[in-house]
Amino acid sequence: MRRRPDRFEGLAGTRRSVAWFNDADEAFMRRLASADSGSGFYRHMFAEDLSHLVPYDRGSREGFGAELRGADDRLERLILDAIPMDYGPARTVQDAVRHFSSTSSRHLLSGPAALEIEYFHDQAGEMAQAFRLHFLPQGTFGRVNGVPVQWVPVSESPLSRRGRHYIRLQPDHVTTFDLPKDVRRDLRGGLRALVVADRHQFAPTSLLGPSGASRGFSVTDHREMVAAYGRAHTRALGWDGRGLFTEAMYEPYAIYRRLRFARFQSLVLKSIVGGLQEALDRVGNVLGFDVELELSGLPEPGDFDRAVDDLRMGSRSLLSLSRFSLGLPAQE
């Protein structure tokens, strides 16, 4: 198999942020861990579920449409190479959107997502020939006197403020995006509830003790209690705890929750696509292009509201609504 030539080989980048931290001090790692909203039994599952913002379809189809309007093949390739991917450059725009949105959703859990734009210059150093987008690790983005910075371990930078060391970033090379205020509020409330639920994860083990019996404690009741708590406090998100919150409920309710969660995901996706578009706009000003990212074939939040109405009225079958809530195509 022939290796694709690396677009960035031999070019000089402008990146200042650090992706990996060697020799990190304990205080820094503690702060980093506290910013991680995806740890814990329920939070981990939630983060995973939330990250599936666009569908995977069967076979070679993508399940939705994505287009970089205004970009020719060369420019589209340039952009696809710039979008952060874990396993090499994206094959298609859909692939790039799927991966970018998935990564973004995890970053958005604890606050705004920050991207550093890295421009690549040739040896002459006059004109940027390529670019790349880099996510700043969760909990490392901040501002010092209005200047965007990345919080780093002591070993990475001598600059510090109130005992925290940082690297200065170029303001015009950083872009951030966040969820709308009401969505952020709902997410924050839901995550707080999941933290509580996580703490109860091992309660039965502790309460039953080494002898395996603790008077007055019922595992079933405890599980239902956690589920009821989870249901009530993640109402706005609609997440069903992968069925753990709805296992004692009827099918229509479970479908309702899934529809609500899918609606929440569509709101998150809107923010992410907006953030990516903003980054492309900023790069376009520097490199001289103007593209618009357009997605198609994905339901809007209003579509999920209508599905909930259909559920209430009985105008669509449960099977159809269930498939819709899971992002599956309607049964032929």
Place this chain on the structure above:
Amino acid sequence: MIASFSSPALAAWNAASVANRWPWGSLSRIAATCVRKLPFGAMTNRIEKRLQRSPLFVESEVVRFWRLADGADEDVSVDSDTLREIASRAVVEVSALASDAIARIAYAMSSRMQIEEALILERVWANSVGEISASASVGEDAQTYELNKLAAAEQIVMPLIQSWLGFNAGLSSLVSRDLVALFERTLSGSPSDVSGVFPQPTLELLEELAERSKKEKLSEGKIVTPEWWKHHMIARSITLHAHECLITFKAEVDGPLASVADAHMARGAHDLAAVVALASLELHHKIEFHLHRLREIFRELAALRSPGVGEPAWPDVPFDDSWPVALRRQALSQLIASLPHLRTEAHDPQRPDLYGQTFVRLFDATFDAILEGDRVLGVELFRAVFLEADRMRVRTARDLSKHPDPMATVAFAAEPTVGLMELSGYARLMQDVDGEGMWNEVRETWDTVLAGDHGSEAAATLVSHRSMLESLFALTPGSISRTARLQQLARALKARGIESTRWDDPLPRLTTVAMTRPARYLRSSTSSPTATWVSTTTLPISSSSTTSLHFWRRMSNCLEELSRCANRSSTLLGARRATRHRPAAEPSAEGGNDETAS
């Protein structure tokens, strides 16, 4: 007036004709000789627990009826199999359960669709009374004991009848209400109205729905599960439970009950077999009668089914119309087998007239089989009735021999044989209407008799009886029954698309003449204006012209055939012995007048 006649035999005949009701007292008399000692105890306690399991379930009459055990088993839950096992070992205090108490309980439980529990009790009861009816007569009052054995035999079936009636009444009552409003009222927290209305599984579902609705309200601030889904699930629960009840009931009827009469016959107790078979016929009739309504109820419940749930299968009545028909055939076969063993020289007013009652039941069943086109059963029944008709005539004449009005004696004694002629006429008519039937077998039966050693006397007797009844201007039980049969015939013809709208339509006249006064009809059939009119006039029938023409063509054929029969009878009478060995199937071409000959 003949209608005012009163005698024990007449009363027995009338009673047998009208309904299957025993003139005896209750089972309480059995108590003196057949007392069991212990109450149901543990079993009853467990049944109470089942009934009271739901907080929506109020205490019922059933609970009050049963005596509690000593409380040792209060906290022990029990499944159905264990309950049956306990039931099989339970000892019954017959005196406490005497009369129709069990039947009433079965009705009450079944009306709440507690069929399973009702049948468990019924099984215990059946075992106990079965022992009584199978026991040998002891003591000085053996005759009373024998009577009570008959009553006990009947009591095996009565709880099943009441279970069926109760089940249908309960389900009808439930469906007759505004179900959607009832569901919503129940779910909104007014359970007092529904206690005893819904079956137990539905009550449990309602409780669960109410509980989960509360959870939804706590979680979402509103109830999310839509009403249409709840209605679907509740209706499905009721339907499914009704379906399971019917399966349980059918298994009980097909299993233990079906073998009771056969067991009695096997040990020569044909009177007990007849009692069980007669009571079973009543049960089968009720099953058949309610089946149509039952299907309607299932359809009404299915109206609450929502396609949105995506449930491909929906429970239905688990048997079709052939089930009660098969049951009826079985009971009738048992009666046919028992009938010769039930013969009595004279009616004993101290005992039920099982012979007379069985004869009347078989006679009516023959008529039904003819109208329904059930040739095999019809022939079997006709031959059974045919063989007993003359004995029945002789016995009735003997029973009424001391009656002050000799005409009454003759009139009532003639009913069985005249009835045979009537059945034969119906067989001929229905064969022409349907294109197939049992006329050939009926004719062969008659031919055998008429061609026998006493054929001419038999023919003379038949004609004289017919003439006597035709000339009688009185309302007799027989004439009332004949009118009822004519009405049934009209309905049967209507069901086949033969219906008249004109007041002067000759169809009723012709059928009336042919069936009730065959002699008069036969006399005029060859040359009367009516017969000519039938063959030449435009037909005033309102149904489809093809059907009408078809029927009238067959009717004309029928009249001709009856005419030929009359001629043959006349020839037989005229030629006496000379015609004895003449082939019976060859109709005579000559005309004749049977009344004149007689």
